[in-house]
Amino acid sequence: MTSLTADRLVAGPAAPSGTARPGPRFLTAPFAHRTWREQGYLALVLLLAPFAFAYAVFAVSFTAGVAVTVVGLVVAGAAVLGGRGWGAAYRSLARDLLxxxxxxxxxxxxxxxxxxxVGSMLSDAAGWRALLFLFIALPLSIVSFVTSITFLGAGLGGLTYWYWYQFLPQQLGADGELHRGAAFGDAYFLDTPPRLALAAVAGLVLLLCWPWITRMFAMIFRALSRGLLSPTRASLRVAELELSRTGTVDHADARLRSIERDLHDGTQARLVSVAMQLGEAREQLAEGGDLHQAADLLDTAHSSTKEALAELRELARDIHPPALDSGLTVALGTLAARSVLPVSVYVDPGLEAHGRLAPAIESIAYFTVAELVGNAATHARAGEVSVLVEPITDAVRIRVRDDGRGGAGTVRPGGQDPRTGLAGLAGRVYSVDGTFDLSSPVGGPTVVTVILPTTSPSSRA
Structure with a gap:
């Protein structure tokens, strides 16, 4: 199944944050590669933290101290942008170890x-968020590493205490005897078999808890990395809109070039031929020539004129279907009647009860349904198509379903061939802040759900 919605796009690259792999079981966790990678991450972060913290302090204090000088502002802005480099380093560590x-x-x-x-450098949100990460990373890395390594060291020490305690120096106990081993006060020594077993059990418990303590701190760093080192929702939305607007402009440019080519190579050539035929017929009549030949030329010119008019009507219909002048309901009914497939259309009466949709929205809705119906007929080998149009809160939902072979796919705007097929449809939908969702398992059915706002973005601005 292929699924694509506007909310799931990545700017670019933009790809959404990944998720961690499933963790090991409780008893095998101390031996799992993931546990040791997370411990390694905590160690490396601790090594980087002092330098990163010093850089963050420098960037903030320097920015505040040199705000009155022009040169200082440039250097301060560069320091803020430098936070992006630190953020990239921490993202790389998170990707490799977490x-x-x-x-x-x-x-x-x-x-x-x-x-x-200068203003854009000093106000760079990604740089400041990375600097905030550097501030938080120092105390968090100290607490996380010390706690984690304490559990690891104490667990290993307790588990092997039965062996190495005998190398400890002897101590005089409260009972007046010499004891060898760890002491709690001057009367309790871990030097008897039951107490050695107790130390081993305590070490085993600490060792089994160590991976989960490490994992807890690793999860905090994951959340911190996602929250401060990833794009903000607003920046993703801006990048997505810029991408969709670019795709829409490219689509419009390609469409204009196509219309120009059709007019030049088709209609214009046909009209030139008509002019030549009329000119030749006029010469025949003026010189008293063959009337039958002149009549044949006029018949040919008449037929060519009608064909040119038909071509012009087709071009005009592609630009703005005349049926849309009577509303989307009538236009979709006309489209269904002209389709080679049986198409059932249901438009909720409440859609136009609140007034017509914006012209741009109606046009996108019509051409979306038209192309989906055309795809079902030419590519999906469908037997029938159903179209449902219904109003929802401040939007209109369009669902097109066919019983074809399925397996349809699309690319997001900006991917391969973004001006063609389903990718072109998705780009037009995204350009007005809509959503495009495709479900097309192999074997069918294919269901496309499009949600469009009732007004165009320009009228909402």
Whole structure:
């Protein structure tokens, strides 16, 4: 099954954050690769934390101290942007050792103009969020590593205490005898078989708890990395809209070029031929030539004119279907009547009870249904298609279902061939802040659900 919605797009790259692999079982956790990778992450983070914290303190204090100088502002802005580099390093560690792939923020784009550049550097959200991560990482890394390594060391020490306690120096106990081993006060020594067994049991418990303590701190770092080192929801939305707008502009440009090519190579050539035929017929009549030949030329010119008009009507219908002038319900009914497949259309009466949709929305809705019906006929080998259009809160939902062979797929805008097929449809839907969801398991059925706002983005701005 293929599923694609606008909310699941990544800017780019943008890919959503990954999730950690399933953890090992309780008894085997101390020997699992994941546990030791997480322990290694805590150790490496502790090594990096002092330098990262010093950089963060420098970036903040330097920015505050040199805010009155122009050169200082440039250096401070560069320091803020440098936080992105630290963020990339921590994302790489998280990906390699914590099995979590945190998406990188959108790259910094330098605007035109000196002061706009300085302002964008100093206000770079990704840089400041990375600096905040560096601030938090120092105390968190100290607590996490010390706690984790304490459980590990105490667990191993308790589990092997029965062997190495005999190498400890002797101590005089309260009973006046010499004892060898760990002491709790001056009267309790771990030097008898029951107490050695108790130490081994306590060590085993600590050792079994160690992976889960380590995992708890690793989960905190995962959440912190996702929260501060990944793109914000707003930046993802902006990148997604920019991508969809670009795809829409490219689609419009390609469509205009196609219309120009059809007019130049088809209709224009046909009209030139008509003009030549009419000119030749006029010469025949003016010179008293063969009337039958002139009549044949006029008949040919008449037929060519009607064909040119038909081509112009088809081009106009592709730009704006005349049936849309009477509303989306009538347009979809006309589309169903002209389809080579049996198409059942149901439009909820409440859709137009609250007024017509925005023209741009109606056009996208119509062409979306038209292309899906066409795909069902030409590619899916479907026997019938059903179309449901119903209003929801401040939006309209369109569901097109066919009983074809399924297996349809699409790419997100900006991927391969984003101006064609289902990818082109998705791009047009995204351009007005809509959602596009495709469910097409092999063997069918194929169900496409599109949700469009009732007004265009420009009217909502």
């Amino acid at each position: 099995d979590v792939d945190v998406a990188a923020p959108a790259p910094y784009v330098r605007p035109r103009g000196f002061w706009r550049t």
